[in-house]
């Protein structure tokens with residue numbers, strides 16, 4: 001059976017998903033559930049309840065064999081289906097093969113440096129990634145993974161062989177803080193951080209600042225303690241929380257101030273980070 005992954009959307013030209021202009025591919029489904037997720041409708045796969053079918057004002061959704069069928073040509077992108085779904089899913093996905101995605105990406109090849117695959121959590125589909133990246137590499141396109149770090153990279157050497165690097169989210173360091181924020185376990189994130197840094201495969205470490213939720217001081221200190229002398233070699237991106245797209249208890253949470261972010265940059269510098277990006 002052909003290797004397929006659920007594709008939520010493709011952004012042809014992105015300037016925020018790695019170096020240069022890149023085609024960003026978002027896969028559906030995640031193994032954790034971050035409270036501050038900007039795309040909560042990407043977290044789960046559709047369970048076929050059918051609620052959104054009745055709500056669609058354009059008749060773009062229908063049911064067949066227990067599944068929901070999305071008619072892309074009829075959809076008016078009103079997002080009603082996203083708003084009514086209680087399962088953090090979307091009916092607007094397509095299960096596609098690496099060859100099909102590469103066929104789309106190749107059309108943008110003269111204008112992009114590479115592709116970045118994100119999610120959801122794209123590491124849920126390592127075989128798909130390996131095949132897609134192999135196709136991209138063959139035509140000289142770069143390949144980056146944007147991951148929450150909870151899936152063991154050491155078990156996927158074949159994928160790393162065709163990946164330029166990993167943009168690794170470190171959402172929190174303390175196990176209780178991480179669990180409260182994501183519902184998951186931080187231990188594999190720490191293992192991946194050590195493994196990928198030792199291999200020189202980290203494109204960027206990403207820390208989102210949400211006061212009262214992410215404890216960035218603890219996260220920065222924890223990362224620097226684990227990385228040791230490798231700390232200065234890792235690019236660190238400190239990102240202000242922004243509530244766009246967020247649902248639940250953080251839907252109205254404030255963004256940190258510029259002064260707060262500047263203080264965290266100074267802390268990161270004291271801890272040994274030398275390549276720090278604010279966003």
Ligand code: SF4
Pocket residue numbers: 045046047048049050051052053068081084085086087088089090091
């Ligand atoms: S997308 Fe959500 S509301 Fe629509 S059928 Fe799937 S689970 Fe139900």
Ligand code: SF4
Pocket residue numbers: 055056057058059060061070074075076077078079080081082092
């Ligand atoms: S966004 Fe969803 S509800 Fe709106 S037209 Fe498209 S499929 Fe229908």
